[in-house]
Amino acid sequence: xxxxxxxxxxxxxxxxxxxxxxxxxxxxxxxxxxxxxxxxxxxxxxxxxxxxxxxxxxxxxxxxxx
Amino acid sequence: xxxxxxxxxxxxxxxxxxxxxxxxxxxxxxxxxxxxxxxxxxxxxxxxxxxxxxxxxxxxxxxxxxxxxxxxxxxxxxxxxxxxxxxxxxxxxxxxxxxxxxxxxxxxxxxxxxxxxxxxxxxxxxxxxxxxxxxxxxxxxxxxxxxxxxxxxxxxxxxxxxxxxxxxxxxxxxxxxxxxxxxxxxxxxxxxxxxxxxxxxxxxxxxxxxxxxxxxxxxxxxxxxxxxxxxxxxxxxxxxxxxxxxxxxxxxxxxxxxxxxxxxxxxxxxxxxxxxxxxxxxxxxxxxxxxxxxxxxxxxxxxxxxxxxxxxxxxxxxxxxxxxxxxxxxxxxxxxxxxxxxxxxxxxxxxxxxxxxxxxxxxxxxxxxxxxxxxxxxxxxxxxxxxxxxxxxxxxxxxxxxxxxxxxxxxxxxxxxxxxxxxxxxxxxxxxxxxxxxxxxxxxxxxxxxxxxxxxxxxxxxxxxxxxxxxxx
Numbered sequence: 001x002x003x004x005x006x007x008x009x010x011x012x013x014x015x016x017x018x019x020x021x022x023x024x025x026x027x028x029x030x031x032x033x034x035x036x037x038x039x040x041x042x043x044x045x046x047x048x049x050x051x052x053x054x055x056x057x058x059x060x061x062x063x064x065x066x
Numbered sequence: 067x068x069x070x071x072x073x074x075x076x077x078x079x080x081x082x083x084x085x086x087x088x089x090x091x092x093x094x095x096x097x098x099x100x101x102x103x104x105x106x107x108x109x110x111x112x113x114x115x116x117x118x119x120x121x122x123x124x125x126x127x128x129x130x131x132x133x134x135x136x137x138x139x140x141x142x143x144x145x146x147x148x149x150x151x152x153x154x155x156x157x158x159x160x161x162x163x164x165x166x167x168x169x170x171x172x173x174x175x176x177x178x179x180x181x182x183x184x185x186x187x188x189x190x191x192x193x194x195x196x197x198x199x200x201x202x203x204x205x206x207x208x209x210x211x212x213x214x215x216x217x218x219x220x221x222x223x224x225x226x227x228x229x230x231x232x233x234x235x236x237x238x239x240x241x242x243x244x245x246x247x248x249x250x251x252x253x254x255x256x257x258x259x260x261x262x263x264x265x266x267x268x269x270x271x272x273x274x275x276x277x278x279x280x281x282x283x284x285x286x287x288x289x290x291x292x293x294x295x296x297x298x299x300x301x302x303x304x305x306x307x308x309x310x311x312x313x314x315x316x317x318x319x320x321x322x323x324x325x326x327x328x329x330x331x332x333x334x335x336x337x338x339x340x341x342x343x344x345x346x347x348x349x350x351x352x353x354x355x356x357x358x359x360x361x362x363x364x365x366x367x368x369x370x371x372x373x374x375x376x377x378x379x380x381x382x383x384x385x386x387x388x389x390x391x392x393x394x395x396x397x398x399x400x401x402x403x404x405x406x407x408x409x410x411x412x413x414x415x416x417x418x419x420x421x422x423x424x425x426x427x428x429x430x431x432x433x434x435x436x437x438x439x440x441x442x443x444x445x446x447x448x449x450x451x452x453x454x455x456x457x458x459x460x461x462x463x464x465x466x467x468x469x470x471x472x473x474x475x476x477x478x479x480x481x482x483x484x485x486x487x488x489x490x491x492x493x494x495x496x497x498x499x500x501x502x503x504x505x506x507x508x509x510x511x512x513x514x515x516x517x518x519x520x521x522x523x524x525x526x527x528x529x530x531x532x533x534x535x536x537x538x539x
Contacts, residue, residue, distance in 0.1 A: 015417065016399045031411060032418040035387060039423030041380040042430050052428030053279070053435060 003029055071096040072143075072235040073530060076292045079238070080138025083130060090130070090141025090185065093238075094123040097143045097187055101236045104533050109211045110231035112148045113156055114188040119143060122185045129183075139299055140183030145237040147225045148189035149196040149274040150176055150283075159274050160206050161194045162404040163397055173272030174304045175241055175283055182299040187237055191227030196243055197276045197390060198224060198408035199415075200470035202460060205406045213256055213457050214531035215497055220460040222255030222453070222469060224248040228286045229256035233498075234533050239296055240286045243270070245277045246382050247452075247475025249284050250487035250502065255457035255469070257489045257498025257529070259287045259517065262475075263297065264508045265482035266311035269304035277389040278309070279428075280382065280479045289527050290517035293486070294318035297510060313508050321511055326519045327363030329512075331356070332441065334450035338374035342454045342472035351490030351499035352451055358523050359449070359516065369445065371477060372437035381434060382476035384419060384427035391416025431480050438481035442506050447516055450474055452487040452502035474502060484510045488517050489526045 008028050012020050020028060071079075071093055082088035098116050105111055126141040146152075149159045151169040158164040176186065191211040193202075202210050202220065211226040213219040214234035221229045225242025229252025232240050242249040244262040253260025261284045268283045275281060285296040298319065303312040333356050337344070344352075356366045371378075391398065391413055397405070398413040405413065442448060454472045458465035478485040483504050490499045505513040521527050 011418075017417075027411070028414060028418070031415040035384070035415050035418045035423070036420075038380040038383050039420060039426065041376065042384065042423065042426045043377075044426055045429050045433070050429050050432060052425050053432040 003032060008032065072100055072238055073288065074238075075289060076142055076238060076287070076295050077138050079142060080140065083141040084135045084138070086130065090123040090126040091120065093141060094119050094143045094185055094187070097237060101187070104234060105236055107212060107217050108214060108230045108234045108236060108533060109191055109209050110227040110234060110236045111145065111188045112158065112160060112191050112208055112227070115155060115186065119185050119187050126183055126185065136181075136183040138295060139179065141185060142183075142238055143185045143187045144179065144239045144241070145187045145190050145228070145231055146173075146176060146241040147192045147196065147228050147243060149192060149243060150189075150241060151272040151274070152176060152186070152189065155189070157189065157274070159195050160192050160208055161409070162207050163401055165207060171272050174269035174306060175300050176272070178299050178302070184299070190225070190231055190237075190240060193224035193226065194406045194409040195276065195394065196224045196248065196274060197245065197412060199411045200467045201408050201463065202466050203407040210460065212460065214533040215257060217533065218459050219457045219497065220255060220466050220469060222251035222253070222457055225252045225286065229253055229258060229260070232256070232258045232286045232288060233531055235530070239292055241283060242286055243273060243276070244282045244284060244479065245280045245386055246479050247470065247473050249282075249286060250452055250475050250485060251470060251473055253286050254452045254487040254500035255498065257492075257500075257526070259290060259293050259489075260487045261285055261293045261297065261510070261513070262478065262485050263301070263510055264484045266309050267313065267484075267508060267510070268297075268300045269307040269310050271304055271306035275393050277386045279389060280386060282479070290488075290514045290521055291319070291322060293517075294322050294514045297514075316511055318511050318514055322515055322518045324515055325362060326359055326516055329364045329446040329516070331359055331364050331366045331516070332369035332445035332448045333366050334369060334371060334448060336370055337451070337474065338371060340374050340376040342375070344451050344454045345456060347456065347493045348451055348454065348499055352449070352501045355490045355501050355520060355524070356449060358520055362519055362523060366449070367445065369441060369448070372441055373434055375474060375477070378434060378477040378480050381427045381431050382480050384423050385431065387412065387416035388419045388424040391419070434477075435481040438477060438483065439507070442483055442504060447512055448504040450502050450504065452500045456493055456497040456499065478504055483507060484513050486513050486517055488520065490524070491526055492529070
């Protein structure tokens with residue numbers, strides 16, 4: 001599947017950016033694909049009971065009491 | 067003379083000051099003289115507050131003469147990464163977005179050091195907002211910091227000025243922040259100690275946030291003993307930081323010199339599938355350090371991290387990009403033309419991360435943290451590489467990015483464990499080598515104890531860069 005220029009421009013504008021220049025579209029494509037690759041590389045939990053780690057995860061794992 | 071003073075162990079300087087044999091004014095002047103002599107080449111500072119530091123030194127001198135010595139940090143000059151807020155003093159985080167920003171509050175860690183009597187010399191260089199893409203783009207309002215061991219080389223970041231200042235002797239110690247390695251990487255690049263404490267041990271209140279669930283503040287020092295002394299002053303619960311954890315106060319100096327006899331050290335040689343290759347000099351340094359610890363009586367056993375390095379890095383990156391974007395979204399949407407390319411690229415990446423990927427990362431983080439904790443609890447501490455490269459020439463763009471990208475630091479931001487980078491020698495070309503010690507949650511004392519034993523045996527911390535004699539490339 002190709003990430004089209006129009007899709008990139010539409011996403012940017014819909015989320016508050018001015019319409020990107022062609023150079024900005026090219027950079028957005030690179031960075032979008034990088035973020036997507038990292039996101040896809042993270043394994044999904046087969047259990048529905050693994051909650052996201054909280055900000056206070058060290059405390060949740062038994063370190064400290066505050 | 068001034069170089070000898072500014073590189074003196076903190077406890078020794080503190081004893082001399084406490085006994086009246088050394089004036090804080092002399093010590094502050096020695097640091098300011100060194101800054102004046104070499105910081106046009108090091109660029110470790112964005113702002114020096116010399117007059118204020120001298121005034122504080124005179125006050126400290128009078129207090130001590132009157133019998134009100136506050137302890138071994140009283141009269142010791144230090145500096146902070148410029149993402150730490152300082153009331154009435156510009157805090158710009160190396161950004162055009164904040165060039166005129168003067169906060170009206172002071173970071174908790176600075177207030178704690180003030181209470182201990184330490185004297186702030188100024189604000190240290192950093193990557194913009196203390197973050198970025200790993201690249202040095204030379205497009206910020208300040209020139210990047212340079213490595214004191216060779217000023218043509220990169221320091222490591224993002225606490226770039228902190229690494230340069232401690233190694234170069236323009237501060238006796240420094241404070242930095244670490245989201246994926248930003249204390250440990252400049253420490254590793256510049257050949258000093260960099261300690262990322264357990265997440266929650268040291269307050270981040272009053273420090274410009276980069277990523278709420280990963281940011282940690284901590285010291286860069288020349289020795290483990292110095293780090294123990296500074297951490298003792300920094301640690302402690304702070305209700306102003308929602309992540310701050312209430313744990314019993316620890317005197318990190320108490321067992322510092324107990325040695326390592328009888329300890330079990332888990333040595334990580336293999337970084338797993340997809341792990342970057344380790345530079346041979348760094349591998350040799352790691353093996354030498356393990357051999358020294360064995361000679362001192364530790365049992366060294368080979369272990370492996372429970373997941374590959376990329377598995378940790380993807381989690382760290384997605385969380386970091388997402389939270390950082392959330393923190394700086396308004397700046398990105400309204401004033402991104404003022405951002406340098408490295409920050410703008412990071413924000414743009416965060417702009418594109420899906421919520422589902424962020425939550426998958428936080429779910430996987432819980433799994434990785436538990437597994438990592440099980441490994442760390444199976445031994446007294448881990449020993450593993452910190453960086454997989456030494457600090458490259460600053461104009462070698464790909465190598466500069468690889469220095470950060472291929473480091474072994476982010477697993478312990480993901481897990482929250484205390485981790486320290488420690489010098490293990492030098493390359494034939496004179497650039498510092500490093501390794502990393504990782505401890506159990508809130509067991510910084512063990513990390514420091516192992517580091518102190520190694521430093522006493524190996525002695526690398528006594529080497530000094532000859533920055534004052536080098537020419538700027």
